[in-house]
Amino acid sequence: MKKNKVVLKHCPNFYKIINFDFIEDDYISERLIHIYKDFIFNIDTSKKTDLEMINQIDFVINKYIEDYYFRDEMKRSMLNIKVERTNDIVRDIVEGIINCFDSYETGYTRNIYFARWI
Numbered sequence: 001m002k003k004n005k006v007v008l009k010h011c012p013n014f015y016k017i018i019n020f021d022f023i024e025d026d027y028i029s030e031r032l033i034h035i036y037k038d039f040i041f042n043i044d045t046s047k048k049t050d051l052e053m054i055n056q057i058d059f060v061i062n063k064y065i066e067d068y069y070f071r072d073e074m075k076r077s078m079l080n081i082k083v084e085r086t087n088d089i090v091r092d093i094v095e096g097i098i099n100c101f102d103s104y105e106t107g108y109t110r111n112i113y114f115a116r117w118i
Contacts, residue, residue: 003045004041006045006051007040007041007043007045007054010051010054010055010058011040011054011055011058012058013058013059013061013062014040014058016062016065017033017036017058017061017062017065018033018037020033020065028074028075028078029064029071031078032061032064032074032078032097033061035090035093035094035097036057036058036061038090039054039057039090039091039094040054040057040058042090053091053094053095053098056098057094057097057098060097060098060101061097063101070101070104073100073104074097074100074101074104077100077103077104078097078100081093081096081097081100082096083096
C-alpha cells in the first residue's frame with residue numbers, strides 16, 4: 001500500500017489519465033494508458049531513476065491528453081517504435097514514448113505556427 005502512495009505522489013496526473021475518455025476505436029490511446037498503468041505500478045520505488053521515469057511518463061501522457069497536435073504526432077510515432085527483446089519490454093516501450101516526446105519537442109520548437117483568422 002505504501003508503494004502505491006509513493007507512485008501516486010510522483011504522478012500528479014494519474015486520475016486525469018486513467019479517466020480520459022477516448023474514442024472507442026482509438027486503440028493507441030487505450031494501449032498507452034494500459035502501458036502507463038502497468039509501468040508505474042511495477043517499478044522499484046527505491047530507485048531514483050525509476051521515480052524520475054514515472055514522473056516523465058506521467059508528464060508525456062498528460063501532454064498526449066491535452067495537446068491535439070502532440071496526440072496526432074504520437075499516434076504516428078507509436079507505429080514506428082522499435083523495441084529489442086529484453087527482460088523488461090514495458091520499460092523499453094516507455095523509453096520509446098519518452099523519446100518520441102523529446103523528438104516532438106525539438107521539432108515543435110523549431111516550427112512557428114500562426115493561427116489564421118478570417
